[in-house]
Amino acid sequence: MKDMLLRYGRFITAYILISCTVWIVGLVIVPQLMMVDYSLWYRDETAVQKRLEKMNVLEDRLLMIDSDIAAEKYLDHPDQAKIDSLDAEYESLSAEISKMEASETSAVKKYGMKNYMTLFSNTLHRSVFLKSIWSSVVITLLAFAICYPVACYLAFSVKKQTAALLFLGLVIPYWVNEILRTFAWLIILSYKGVLNTLLMKAGFISQPIDFLNGNVGVLAGMAYAYVLFMVFPMYNTLSTLDKNQIEAARDLGASWIRIHRRIIIPYAKPGIAVGSIMTFMLAAGTYAVPAILGGTSGIWFTQIIYSWFFDGGNWNQGSAYAFILLLLCVVFIAFMMRLFRVKMEDMAK
């Protein structure tokens, strides 16, 4: 603290501290806690029902008192004491009813794991959840298979200037909005789209293939959307590998496969881990790509979360699902870091 004051002065120190606090508290801790809180309670419908029934009973009783008073007043010699006591009862009952009416619209919160259990009891949701995870893993592997050769080529086989040009080529499509890029894939992959037309013209197929109502569209679209997040971290680590090590291994008789297995991949581990984590999280958390390219069967877990929030109006359920997805991503990160024996500080590089 004293060190910081000395180095940055009062104003910058205050700025750093305040912005960090706002970030951590306002944008991380509080929303997460709210989400967890939301996910842990649900509206107790039976309690609401009971409340309604009780209100009905009270209202009936009120009507009875009303008629009793009227009947008493109708007598020649009304008993004033009886009327007074009925009046008092009437007053207290109507107060109770108006109190109940005031809280009628507010939900009865009941805490429990019910929202989480829904995922396990609802077979459709469960299968979509598992499919989303599995597909994200496949997309990550696919992105790795595409990007590893590219990153190796950029890091080892081309000059720095050429690499910069090629990177520009990789980045340019990303200047276009993700939704538009995904629509481009829709044009390519649709039933009467570019790819089918070309394949049919070339005579490879006689009937158009329905790419979109399966997983092909989603997988292709996502692999395309997220390859860069795999290429960059891998290229970054690979470009720092001393090329003499590759030559040394070659000189000692190693085949290319062994050089990749023993020298390049072990060295690239932090980059692979970072790239895989990014790709997996983006894939698991995407909404646009499956919404556009998924057709009717390519539903993604995020779409279910979305519909809980905005179609079903059940924020509690949506929060629980979102939290499960978050937990899953954290578990995936931990798993990848363990698998690649990468530490946080390696990844920060």
Place this chain on the structure above:
Amino acid sequence: MGQVILDKVSMKFGDFTAVDNVSLEIESGEFFSFLGPSGCGKTTILRIISGFNRPTSGTVYISGSSMEGIGPNKRPTALIFQNLALFPLMSVADNIAFGLEVKNIGRNDRRKKADELLELIALTGYGDKNINELSGGQKQRVAIARALAVEPQVLLLDEPLSALDLKLRQHMRSELRDIQKKTGVTFIYITHDQGEAMTMSDRVAVMSAGKIEQTGTPEEIYNHPSTPFTASFVGENNLFRGRVISASDGMSVIDTPCGRFTGVNTDGHKQGDEAAIFIRPERMTVADSTEENGQNIFSSTVSRMEFEGSFVNLFLKKACADREISVNMMNSGETGRFRQGQQIRIAFSPEHSRVMKADGKIS
């Protein structure tokens, strides 16, 4: 026949000729050095021998067979890189045994061989250490062990000592020499440091601009340089430029602005050629008043003196010569008699002076 033969090897990168028609034979078990300034093509030659570069023309033979079309992983050579290129993610033993792992030799045998080599390089018990735990000199020795593990016929070393500090470098010289003697492997050593080349090598090839200037034992190179480049690159040399006025009997006489000098005709030049006469600073003496017969004599002015303890360097005004003339004398206890500005006479003998054709620039 030599173990490594370069037959008219040339290497061009675009317009630039890195290696220019080099032919050479290196004997089995020899410690052979390529000595030259940076950019002279010596590293390219090493990479050609190891197979990382394919020569534009010419052929390399190792142990009698042509290396054309044979990759670096299939050649009986092992290369030690300038920066060593040890594998930082493997242990010392795994580094050393990498070449054996490649040959699918079992773990126990690999470990045994690694331990043997660790003993050779005096690092017994270091096998499980991490590479980054070693000092510069230890890394150096591990790199040598890693290369020796594949039992190469030829070990190629690319300035491996350049990253070490002076003291360690001098120590490693004798160590390298010892390892070479013990193993009997042919060492081909690249360096720009003449001290290294001279102290370790059986033979040295002096290189300049892609060409081999001279090949010979360190003594031959130093005492009998055959080209102006060798004469001025290896060790200190004084030179006087002039024109040959007579050339006969292996000796020639040259007229220079400092006087008429006689020296050994090293390259068969003719009368009238532009030439230079080279003489080592330690071969020059201060002439007494008595005339010394048959000696080359000239007089000059002392410009400064350097006292180095066991010997003294005397620098003379360049006046008649191309550059400053230096005279190197043993400290006889009476060097104090020289003063700056003093006029002195210098003598040097013709048989230690070497006259060579010098029409171009001399480095």
